[in-house]
Amino acid sequence: MNKAIIFDMDGVLIDSERLWKQAEKEVFTSLGVKVTDEYSKQTKSMTTSDVTQFWYDKNPWENRDLNTAEEMVISRVIELIKTENCQIKGVKPFIEKLKTQKLKIGLATNSPNAIIPVVLKKLDIFHLFDSISSAEFEIKGKPDPAIYFKAADKLGVKPEDCIVIEDSFTGMLAAKNARMTVVAFTNGNKECDFEIADYIIENFDDKEIEFI
Numbered sequence: 001m002n003k004a005i006i007f008d009m010d011g012v013l014i015d016s017e018r019l020w021k022q023a024e025k026e027v028f029t030s031l032g033v034k035v036t037d038e039y040s041k042q043t044k045s046m047t048t049s050d051v052t053q054f055w056y057d058k059n060p061w062e063n064r065d066l067n068t069a070e071e072m073v074i075s076r077v078i079e080l081i082k083t084e085n086c087q088i089k090g091v092k093p094f095i096e097k098l099k100t101q102k103l104k105i106g107l108a109t110n111s112p113n114a115i116i117p118v119v120l121k122k123l124d125i126f127h128l129f130d131s132i133s134s135a136e137f138e139i140k141g142k143p144d145p146a147i148y149f150k151a152a153d154k155l156g157v158k159p160e161d162c163i164v165i166e167d168s169f170t171g172m173l174a175a176k177n178a179r180m181t182v183v184a185f186t187n188g189n190k191e192c193d194f195e196i197a198d199y200i201i202e203n204f205d206d207k208e209i210e211f212i
Contacts, residue, residue, distance in 0.1 A: 002181065004130075004157040005098055006148065009109035011167035012185050014086045014119055016077070017044070023076035024051065031061040031069060045170040047110045047141040048073055078118050087123055088187065090204035095128045107132040108151040108164075110141040110171075131155050143170040148178035165201075172196050 010016045024043065025035045033055050043051045052070040064072070080086075095105060105128055109116065113134040120126035131154035135141035138150065152159045164175035165183045169192055175182045176196055184197035185204075194200050 002103070002163050003161045004104040004106055004152070004155045004163070006106040006108050006151050006155075006162050006164045006175075006180070007095075008164070008166045008168070008171050009107060009111055009116065009119060011187065012165055013088055013091055013107075013123060013125075014081065015088055015187070016081065016086055016119075019077055019080040019084060019086060023073050023080060024055075027069065027072045027076060028055045031055075031064060033059040033061065045110065045142065045168050047135055048112050049136075050141070074112050074114055078115060081115070081118050081122060088204065092123055092125050092128075094204035095125055099128055104130045104155045104157060106130060106151045106155050106162075108135075108147045109133070110135045110147070112136050142168075142174035143177070145174050145178035148175050148180060152178070152180075166197075167192070169193055169196070 007013060010020070021040060024040065028035050035055070039058065043054055046054065048070050052066050052073065056066060098105060107116065107129050111134060113136050116132050116134060117126065120129065131151060133147055133151045133154060135147045138144070138146040140146060148164065149159060152162050159179045162180045163183055164180045165185050166172045166175055167185045167187060167189065172182045172184060173196065182197045184194040184200045186194060186200060186202050188202070
Protein backbone atom coordinates (compact mmCIF):
# COMPACT_ATOMS: atom_id res chain seq x y z
CA MET A 1 0.00 0.00 0.00
CA ASN A 2 1.60 3.26 -1.13
CA LYS A 3 1.45 5.94 1.53
CA ALA A 4 3.70 8.70 0.17
CA ILE A 5 4.60 10.38 -3.10
CA ILE A 6 8.08 11.92 -3.32
CA PHE A 7 8.82 14.42 -6.06
CA ASP A 8 12.11 15.33 -7.61
CA MET A 9 12.28 19.09 -8.25
CA ASP A 10 14.33 20.07 -11.32
CA GLY A 11 12.59 18.78 -14.42
CA VAL A 12 9.54 17.65 -12.48
CA LEU A 13 8.22 20.73 -10.67
CA ILE A 14 10.08 23.27 -12.81
CA ASP A 15 11.67 23.21 -16.24
CA SER A 16 15.04 24.33 -14.91
CA GLU A 17 17.71 22.54 -16.91
CA ARG A 18 18.17 25.52 -19.25
CA LEU A 19 18.40 27.87 -16.25
CA TRP A 20 21.12 25.79 -14.61
CA LYS A 21 23.03 25.61 -17.88
CA GLN A 22 22.77 29.38 -18.34
CA ALA A 23 24.01 30.08 -14.81
CA GLU A 24 26.76 27.48 -15.14
CA LYS A 25 28.02 28.99 -18.38
CA GLU A 26 27.83 32.60 -17.17
CA VAL A 27 29.55 32.01 -13.83
CA PHE A 28 32.35 29.67 -14.86
CA THR A 29 33.08 31.60 -18.06
CA SER A 30 33.47 34.71 -15.90
CA LEU A 31 36.07 32.76 -13.89
CA GLY A 32 38.05 32.00 -17.04
CA VAL A 33 36.75 28.49 -17.70
CA LYS A 34 36.05 27.35 -21.26
CA VAL A 35 32.57 25.88 -20.81
CA THR A 36 31.78 23.43 -23.62
CA ASP A 37 28.52 21.68 -24.49
CA GLU A 38 30.33 18.35 -24.42
CA TYR A 39 31.42 18.75 -20.80
CA SER A 40 28.13 20.39 -19.80
CA LYS A 41 26.32 17.16 -20.66
CA GLN A 42 28.40 15.44 -17.97
CA THR A 43 27.34 17.92 -15.27
CA LYS A 44 23.61 17.64 -15.98
CA SER A 45 22.66 15.50 -12.95
CA MET A 46 25.46 16.49 -10.56
CA THR A 47 25.04 18.41 -7.34
CA THR A 48 26.14 22.06 -7.49
CA SER A 49 29.26 21.35 -5.43
CA ASP A 50 30.21 18.49 -7.76
CA VAL A 51 29.66 20.72 -10.80
CA THR A 52 31.91 23.38 -9.28
CA GLN A 53 34.62 20.83 -8.56
CA PHE A 54 34.24 19.41 -12.08
CA TRP A 55 34.92 22.75 -13.78
CA TYR A 56 37.73 23.61 -11.37
CA ASP A 57 39.45 20.32 -12.21
CA LYS A 58 39.10 21.09 -15.93
CA ASN A 59 40.35 24.66 -15.67
CA PRO A 60 41.50 25.85 -12.20
CA TRP A 61 40.85 29.51 -11.37
CA GLU A 62 42.50 31.66 -8.72
CA ASN A 63 40.23 34.61 -7.93
CA ARG A 64 37.42 32.72 -6.15
CA ASP A 65 37.36 29.75 -3.78
CA LEU A 66 35.11 26.82 -4.66
CA ASN A 67 32.39 27.70 -2.14
CA THR A 68 32.16 31.25 -3.48
CA ALA A 69 31.94 30.01 -7.06
CA GLU A 70 29.21 27.56 -6.09
CA GLU A 71 27.25 30.32 -4.33
CA MET A 72 27.54 32.47 -7.46
CA VAL A 73 25.86 29.74 -9.49
CA ILE A 74 23.12 29.24 -6.89
CA SER A 75 22.40 32.96 -6.68
CA ARG A 76 22.14 33.24 -10.46
CA VAL A 77 19.78 30.25 -10.68
CA ILE A 78 17.57 31.79 -7.99
CA GLU A 79 17.40 35.04 -10.00
CA LEU A 80 16.43 33.13 -13.13
CA ILE A 81 13.77 31.04 -11.38
CA LYS A 82 12.17 34.18 -9.99
CA THR A 83 12.04 35.94 -13.36
CA GLU A 84 11.61 33.18 -15.95
CA ASN A 85 8.48 31.22 -16.87
CA CYS A 86 9.61 27.78 -15.80
CA GLN A 87 6.64 26.07 -14.14
CA ILE A 88 5.74 22.56 -15.29
CA LYS A 89 2.14 22.64 -16.51
CA GLY A 90 -0.45 21.03 -14.28
CA VAL A 91 1.81 20.09 -11.38
CA LYS A 92 -0.05 22.09 -8.71
CA PRO A 93 -3.52 20.58 -9.32
CA PHE A 94 -1.83 17.17 -9.65
CA ILE A 95 -0.34 17.47 -6.15
CA GLU A 96 -3.57 18.91 -4.75
CA LYS A 97 -5.47 15.84 -5.96
CA LEU A 98 -2.87 13.55 -4.41
CA LYS A 99 -3.42 15.34 -1.10
CA THR A 100 -7.13 14.53 -1.25
CA GLN A 101 -6.13 10.84 -1.25
CA LYS A 102 -4.53 11.33 2.19
CA LEU A 103 -1.07 10.66 0.78
CA LYS A 104 1.99 12.25 2.30
CA ILE A 105 3.92 14.44 -0.12
CA GLY A 106 7.70 14.83 -0.02
CA LEU A 107 10.44 16.51 -2.04
CA ALA A 108 13.91 15.06 -2.64
CA THR A 109 16.31 17.01 -4.82
CA ASN A 110 19.99 17.24 -5.67
CA SER A 111 19.57 21.03 -5.74
CA PRO A 112 20.90 23.17 -2.88
CA ASN A 113 18.51 23.77 -0.01
CA ALA A 114 18.37 27.54 -0.68
CA ILE A 115 16.66 26.99 -4.02
CA ILE A 116 13.82 24.81 -2.71
CA PRO A 117 11.67 27.55 -1.07
CA VAL A 118 12.14 29.78 -4.12
CA VAL A 119 10.65 27.09 -6.35
CA LEU A 120 7.84 26.07 -4.00
CA LYS A 121 6.77 29.66 -3.41
CA LYS A 122 6.85 30.49 -7.11
CA LEU A 123 4.52 27.57 -7.81
CA ASP A 124 2.44 28.29 -4.67
CA ILE A 125 2.81 24.69 -3.51
CA PHE A 126 4.93 25.05 -0.36
CA HIS A 127 1.92 24.26 1.82
CA LEU A 128 1.30 20.97 -0.01
CA PHE A 129 4.58 19.33 1.07
CA ASP A 130 4.94 17.38 4.29
CA SER A 131 8.74 17.28 4.04
CA ILE A 132 11.56 18.64 1.90
CA SER A 133 15.04 17.13 1.54
CA SER A 134 18.15 18.39 -0.22
CA ALA A 135 21.17 16.27 -1.13
CA GLU A 136 23.23 19.22 0.09
CA PHE A 137 23.00 17.59 3.53
CA GLU A 138 23.96 14.10 2.34
CA ILE A 139 27.47 12.78 1.76
CA LYS A 140 26.49 11.83 -1.78
CA GLY A 141 23.74 13.04 -4.07
CA LYS A 142 21.72 10.99 -6.54
CA PRO A 143 22.24 8.30 -7.85
CA ASP A 144 23.13 7.43 -4.25
CA PRO A 145 19.85 6.52 -2.50
CA ALA A 146 20.62 8.45 0.71
CA ILE A 147 18.36 11.39 -0.17
CA TYR A 148 15.39 9.06 -0.70
CA PHE A 149 15.97 7.16 2.51
CA LYS A 150 16.06 10.52 4.29
CA ALA A 151 12.83 11.63 2.61
CA ALA A 152 11.01 8.45 3.63
CA ASP A 153 12.28 8.77 7.19
CA LYS A 154 11.05 12.37 7.44
CA LEU A 155 7.64 11.29 6.17
CA GLY A 156 7.50 8.38 8.61
CA VAL A 157 6.92 5.92 5.76
CA LYS A 158 8.82 2.77 4.78
CA PRO A 159 10.83 3.21 1.54
CA GLU A 160 8.90 0.38 -0.14
CA ASP A 161 5.65 2.30 0.53
CA CYS A 162 6.84 5.34 -1.43
CA ILE A 163 6.28 6.32 -5.05
CA VAL A 164 8.92 8.59 -6.57
CA ILE A 165 8.37 10.86 -9.56
CA GLU A 166 11.64 11.47 -11.42
CA ASP A 167 12.77 12.72 -14.82
CA SER A 168 16.42 11.64 -14.91
CA PHE A 169 18.16 8.28 -15.01
CA THR A 170 20.33 9.11 -11.98
CA GLY A 171 17.23 10.08 -10.00
CA MET A 172 15.34 6.95 -11.00
CA LEU A 173 18.38 4.83 -10.09
CA ALA A 174 18.57 6.47 -6.67
CA ALA A 175 14.90 5.73 -6.01
CA LYS A 176 15.25 2.14 -7.24
CA ASN A 177 18.22 1.63 -4.94
CA ALA A 178 16.01 2.88 -2.11
CA ARG A 179 13.46 0.14 -2.96
CA MET A 180 10.84 2.65 -4.05
CA THR A 181 8.34 2.52 -6.91
CA VAL A 182 9.50 4.78 -9.73
CA VAL A 183 7.29 6.87 -12.00
CA ALA A 184 9.19 8.47 -14.87
CA PHE A 185 7.94 11.90 -15.91
CA THR A 186 9.03 12.32 -19.53
CA ASN A 187 7.76 15.85 -20.28
CA GLY A 188 8.57 15.20 -23.94
CA ASN A 189 12.16 14.10 -23.25
CA LYS A 190 13.31 11.72 -25.98
CA GLU A 191 16.92 11.35 -24.80
CA CYS A 192 16.62 9.83 -21.32
CA ASP A 193 16.41 6.06 -20.81
CA PHE A 194 13.22 5.41 -18.85
CA GLU A 195 13.37 1.61 -18.97
CA ILE A 196 14.11 1.17 -15.27
CA ALA A 197 10.91 3.01 -14.29
CA ASP A 198 7.88 1.06 -13.08
CA TYR A 199 5.50 3.48 -14.77
CA ILE A 200 5.83 6.31 -17.27
CA ILE A 201 3.74 9.49 -17.50
CA GLU A 202 4.10 12.23 -20.09
CA ASN A 203 2.31 15.02 -18.25
CA PHE A 204 0.36 15.85 -15.12
CA ASP A 205 -3.30 15.44 -15.97
CA ASP A 206 -6.35 13.63 -14.64
CA LYS A 207 -5.67 10.49 -16.67
CA GLU A 208 -2.17 10.09 -15.26
CA ILE A 209 -3.21 10.46 -11.64
CA GLU A 210 -5.69 7.59 -11.74
CA PHE A 211 -3.16 4.76 -11.56
CA ILE A 212 -1.23 6.45 -8.74
